[in-house]
Amino acid sequence: MESDGDSVFEYVTRAPDIPVYAVMVAYREDPSPFKLNLGIGVYRTEEGKPLLLNVVRKAEKLLVNELSANKEYLPITGLAEFNKLSAKLIFGADSSAIMENRVTTVHCLSGSGSLRIGAEFLAKHYHQRTVYMSQPTYANHPNFFVAAGITVKTYRYYDPTTCGLDFQGMLEDLGAASSGAIVLLQTCGHNPTGVDPNLEQWEQIRKLMRLKGLLPFFDCAYQGFVSSSLDADAQPVRMFVADGGECLTALSYSKIMGLYAERVGALSIVCKTADVASRVESQLKLIIRPMYSNPPIHGASIVTAILKDSPSIVTVILTYREMYGEWITELKAMTNRITSMRQQLYNALHDRAIPGDWSHITKQVGMFSLTGLNAEQVAFLTKEYHIYMSSDGRINLAGLSAKTVPYLADAIHAAVTHNA
Ligand SMILES: Cc1ncc(COP(=O)(O)O)c(C=O)c1O
Incomplete structure (x- = not known):
């Protein structure tokens, strides 16, 4: 008809x-x-x-030759090994929060997906429905939270007269934020300003936020792109984790491994106890399941191959550890070119x-x-x-x-x- x-x-x-x-x-x-x-x-x-990073090409070749590989569904929380390695990347190999099983990490669709799932989790399970973000910030940041029903407010960050940090303004605004509010922080390589607090300033931010019970949500889209050291660039997050308090992190592999279109990233939630972390993870599953059921495998397999430090089971000349080293070399080359x-x-x-x-x-x-x-x-x-x-x-x-x-x-x- x-x-x-x-x-x-x-x-x-x-x-x-x-x-x-x-x-x-x-x-x-x-x-x-x-x-x-x-x-x-x-x-x-x-x-x-x-x-396209050489190390990514190599990882893809390895994956193609991997006889045991398949394309079956991943669990709702994604590739388990990828999650472990991602937590290690951001919190450090010696992180006590990881060792005490206080961290839950779920494989998400890049940084955006991690922020979106994190925002949804907070809207459902956190008592405060206000997030503060830097003025200015990445244009998509407010959208992740507004879509979850969270009210977006800003804190002063950029001083147009110096094109630098308005640190005093930032402290004043965080100091005046409603107790318990969520605060979105960019770990390093702030988009769009290129302005980061130094470590002493981070320490003051940390103290103030902990004093006021503000909940940090770190967006880590450029780890390694500032100093070319993954550990040095993750320092702000690690300072907050070291004090035993809670936080969320959204890690993206788009820029640091050039995996933009693979949409690979991870949301981590650091909790006070292992029991809370496991309950949080159970709720994250309920959020992810009706959205996209489970994440795609390819990008996360590439990242896993590169980050993994056990020798490859595939009989090729390169071991996985060498691939990690190759990645660091390529990451440094990108960072050095930007600095130059x-x-x-x-x-x-x-x-x-x-x-x-x-x-x-x-x-x-x-x-x-x-x-x-x-x-x-x-x-x-x-x-x-x-x-x-x-x-x-x-x-x-x-x-x-x-x-x-x-x-x-x-x-x-x-x-x-x-x-x-
Ligand atoms: C600060 C920041 N966070 C998150 C993202 C999201 O990127 P993706 O979803 O590709 O990880 C970007 C992308 O430009 C960004 O600049």
């Missing part, structure tokens, strides 16, 4: 474009040979290409004597820099120079190369003097 009349979805209104994707589309459609995309949140090589881009950009801006203090470019850390360029200057860069970035002036340093740094510096020079 032919259907006629209006669609039953006639009244669906068009949703607004998501800004970061709109920038991507505008870049793709720009025919200019000089176009430059600094708006993306992914690592790029010096040639501007996506990077920071220095090159700063030098180029300095050489041109562009008005303003650009030292924040090298003071900030990780993949991003909030340059201090305003929306008008960003629009100028896009219109006149085909340089794309979000309107807040955030750039991804991994989108730059030795060849494009002078072009960007010339463009910033023009934007700053044009709007002066």
Whole structure:
């Protein structure tokens, strides 16, 4: 029978474009040979290409040859070995919380999935329905919590006058937060600012939060991308775990292993006792089951092959331990390239004597820099120079190369003097 009349979805209104994707589309459609995309949140090589890590290729080859491998469903909480290794990565091999079985870790769909499941768990099982997040923060952060019915508030974090940390403002806002509230913290390589507290500041944050009974939820999307040491970058989390208190962590392998599309990550909840941790895990299963039943195996198997330190059962030259070392080498190479881009950009801006203090470019850390360029200057860069970035002036340093740094510096020079 032919259907006629209006669609039953006639009244669906068009949703607004998501800004970061709109920038991507505008870049793709720009025919200019000089176009430059600094708006993306992914690592790029010096040639501007996506990077598939060699160690990931090797792990995939191993997996293909693994005779015992199959594609049967994983448990709701995912690949058990992956969960163990992920907890070790973030909390440290010698973590007493792990040894005392006070940590429950579930394999989730990358950092986003871990944040979303964590938010849902808190909405159902935690007494406080308010989360505080840094101002500004990763654009998707509020969505994970709003979708779970949690109220989102902000704490001061970024000082636009110094392009650095507003530490006093942060302490004041956390000090004024309602007791027991959830606080979302980015462990390192803060997106979008590139501004991290130092360890002494973390210690003050920790003391204040514990005093007020605020619940930390760490987003760990860039572990290793700041200092190229996985242990050093995880230090803020480990300080909170060492005091015996509770916290949540959302770990992502998107950036640090270049596994973006595999959607692989882990949510961990550190509890006071092993008994609580096991009850928490039982409830996490009830949350995950109606959402996607169980996670995909491939990405987590790659990560497991790389992190595992027991020798491979497959007769190949490489042992798993060697793969871990190879990963660290590749992680360092990515981090070093980003750091070098920071220095090159700063030098180029300095050489041109562009008005303003650009030292924040090298003071900030990780993949991003909030340059201090305003929306008008960003629009100028896009219109006149085909340089794309979000309107807040955030750039991804991994989108730059030795060849494009002078072009960007010339463009910033023009934007700053044009709007002066
Ligand atoms: C701070 C932060 N958290 C989480 C994510 C989520 O990434 P994914 O879901 O790919 O792990 C991102 C991605 O850009 C991010 O920057």
